[in-house]
Amino acid sequence: MENKEIVIKGTLDRLKIYSKPDISLQEMKAFLRRKFATGGFFGDIDYELALLDVGWQEEEKRELNRVLREVNPRLSLSFFSEDDDIPEGKLPRLKAVPMIVKKSFRSGQKVVAPGDIVIVGDINPGAEVVAGGDVLVFGRVGGGLLHAGASGENDAVIVALSLKPTQLRIGTIISRAPDQGEQREGGPEIARIKGKNIVIEKF
Amino acid sequence: MKGKSIVITSGKGGVGKTTITANIGTALAMLGKKVVLIDADIGLRNLDVVIGLENRIVYDIVDVVEERCRLEQALIKDKRYRHLFLLPAAQTRDKSAIKEKQMKDLIQGLKESYDYILIDSPAGIEHGFLNAVSGADEAIIVTTPEVAAVRDADRIIGLLESRGLNDPQVIINRIRSDMVRRGDMMTIEDMIEILAINLLGVVPEDEDIIVSTNRGEPIALQEKSKTGEALRNIARRIEGEELPLMTMGKAKLMDKIKRLIGIS
Numbered sequence: 001m002e003n004k005e006i007v008i009k010g011t012l013d014r015l016k017i018y019s020k021p022d023i024s025l026q027e028m029k030a031f032l033r034r035k036f037a038t039g040g041f042f043g044d045i046d047y048e049l050a051l052l053d054v055g056w057q058e059e060e061k062r063e064l065n066r067v068l069r070e071v072n073p074r075l076s077l078s079f080f081s082e083d084d085d086i087p088e089g090k091l092p093r094l095k096a097v098p099m100i101v102k103k104s105f106r107s108g109q110k111v112v113a114p115g116d117i118v119i120v121g122d123i124n125p126g127a128e129v130v131a132g133g134d135v136l137v138f139g140r141v142g143g144g145l146l147h148a149g150a151s152g153e154n155d156a157v158i159v160a161l162s163l164k165p166t167q168l169r170i171g172t173i174i175s176r177a178p179d180q181g182e183q184r185e186g187g188p189e190i191a192r193i194k195g196k197n198i199v200i201e202k203f
Numbered sequence: 204m205k206g207k208s209i210v211i212t213s214g215k216g217g218v219g220k221t222t223i224t225a226n227i228g229t230a231l232a233m234l235g236k237k238v239v240l241i242d243a244d245i246g247l248r249n250l251d252v253v254i255g256l257e258n259r260i261v262y263d264i265v266d267v268v269e270e271r272c273r274l275e276q277a278l279i280k281d282k283r284y285r286h287l288f289l290l291p292a293a294q295t296r297d298k299s300a301i302k303e304k305q306m307k308d309l310i311q312g313l314k315e316s317y318d319y320i321l322i323d324s325p326a327g328i329e330h331g332f333l334n335a336v337s338g339a340d341e342a343i344i345v346t347t348p349e350v351a352a353v354r355d356a357d358r359i360i361g362l363l364e365s366r367g368l369n370d371p372q373v374i375i376n377r378i379r380s381d382m383v384r385r386g387d388m389m390t391i392e393d394m395i396e397i398l399a400i401n402l403l404g405v406v407p408e409d410e411d412i413i414v415s416t417n418r419g420e421p422i423a424l425q426e427k428s429k430t431g432e433a434l435r436n437i438a439r440r441i442e443g444e445e446l447p448l449m450t451m452g453k454a455k456l457m458d459k460i461k462r463l464i465g466i467s
Binding site: 033 | 255258282
């Protein structure tokens with residue numbers, strides 16, 4: 001599913017793309033097209049994008065930038081070398097400014113942000129919330145898809161005053177509502193990963 | 204294997220395309236067929252809810268055509284029948300997210316490994332409808348016994364012909380035998396005369412349909428339901444069986460007498 005030879009990581013100020021050193025230009029072009037097209041998973045947010053320089057020629061760098069602009073005119077690609085990279089394991093969580101939205105999300109509406117998302121309003125079935133960080137809903141989640149830690153952070157959490165979504169995703173883990181109507185009490189709840197599952201508890 | 208792709212369409216909204224698609228799909232799976240249901244109503248998806256698979260959606264048809272996942276990853280296996288699959292629509296996009304050629308290629312690929320590909324068309328005659336019919340070998344038109352629905356069905360038959368989809372079949376949905384008897388509703392014969400196409404089946408109006416669609420459990424699964432039987436019969440006719448239409452309840456004695464003395 002995921003091309004593990006190319007990894008995207010959120011850092012302080014930008015999204016970094018890491019790849020194995022012998023990646024081909026074709027593979028990288030295909031990856032950029034797949035991941036960053038307008039309307040795609042990473043396609044609807046504003047951020048800086050940096051690609052690990054595995055020895056790309058100037059010509060190839062221009063080509064990659066051209067491909068990226070083709071699928072998403074808002075983005076451009078810079079390059080970084082491993083030397084000026086923060087050591088592995090110490091990558092700080094993407095600390096973009098939290099996005100605060102004061103409205104309810106209806107079916108077909110979607111919000112995507114690289115950091116935390118705070119929603120003052122309800123989430124209806126068919127709506128989507130995708131955050132690089134945590135998702136906090138000061139309102140009722142009556143359905144819809146909530147995704148926290150969307151760039152792969154398994155320690156992200158989802159909190160809502162009432163939490164009954166169609167589907168929850170945290171980091172790389174997906175859980176869905178039971179098929180028969182669930183009989184949980186209302187009240188504020190928090191969803192987080194415990195072990196290999198997403199667990200919902202009173203908040 | 205070389206499967207058959209069938210689009211279920213109507214022109215008018217609210218006549219029961221999605222419910223019929225979910226039920227015929229389920230009924231074909233009950234007959235042991237390998238079936239894929241495609242929701243072509245991008246931006247207003249419902250088929251996933253009606254068949255009870257909404258909470259399992261990870262990828263959708265737009266993810267497939269934009270190559271964010273493989274086709275098999277987007278196909279959701281039904282809870283009850285392992286040969287029944289749903290390819291859901293995207294909810295946060297619109298009809299322009301897919302082109303006719305992409306739909307055609309997608310269905311062509313599915314025909315290699317499935318017996319039936321049922322495409323649930325959106326209402327209307329615009330881009331979404333054109334996408335839905337673009338990969339179809341055959342068409343089923345759903346209509347209700349209302350003048351407006353029959354008008355739209357007639358328009359659709361013409362549009363399908365102009366795209367080379369000849370000889371569509373019609374399902375008449377939500378018929379009320381009591382109203383037909385009183386002469387307050389168009390009869391099956393009236394409609395067939397106007398549309399001049401083959402009748403594939405008649406489905407009675409039934410409150411239980413509302414319950415079943417809300418629960419995400421197609422009524423075709425209910426052994427004892429008359430409506431379920433009508434839908435299962437349609438699936439068997441698609442399979443080539445020759446089945447007579449069900450009788451829709453006996454005419455009441457009082458109605459007969461009223462008609463005789465001319466007060467009905």
